[in-house]
Amino acid sequence: MNQRQHSIIISLASNYDQQGNLAKAREQLEVLLSDIQFTKELWTQPVNSHRQEPYLNQLCQATTNLGANLLSEVLKELEKRLGRTHNEEGIVTIDLDLMAYDDQRYHLKDWDRSYIKDLINEL
Numbered sequence: 001m002n003q004r005q006h007s008i009i010i011s012l013a014s015n016y017d018q019q020g021n022l023a024k025a026r027e028q029l030e031v032l033l034s035d036i037q038f039t040k041e042l043w044t045q046p047v048n049s050h051r052q053e054p055y056l057n058q059l060c061q062a063t064t065n066l067g068a069n070l071l072s073e074v075l076k077e078l079e080k081r082l083g084r085t086h087n088e089e090g091i092v093t094i095d096l097d098l099m100a101y102d103d104q105r106y107h108l109k110d111w112d113r114s115y116i117k118d119l120i121n122e123l
Contacts, residue, residue: 008061011096015046015090017054029096033060035062039064048092051090055092059119075097078096079093079095
């Protein structure tokens, strides 16, 4: 049985060992997803954080046969495997957000961020 492929966009971000953690996340996503492509990386200043370290951000476009809810759960599990904890210090080892699934958009406020607008043009 041929399962339908869904078009997705994922946002990657890190404010700790940024380049190393984005590289590890890319490796994991390449195993999980098909037809994958990544944008360039962009440095941004933190928003609503008491930490001053900049974030390194990137977008990923790919296809998957997973449903949106299952994919979101898998991304959260991947964050944990890569060291993400929701700690008080505000360290974000890796943040993987499902931004779009087929025609459905998520994290609507993030779509207005300048780095998302810049990077989306690369996809």
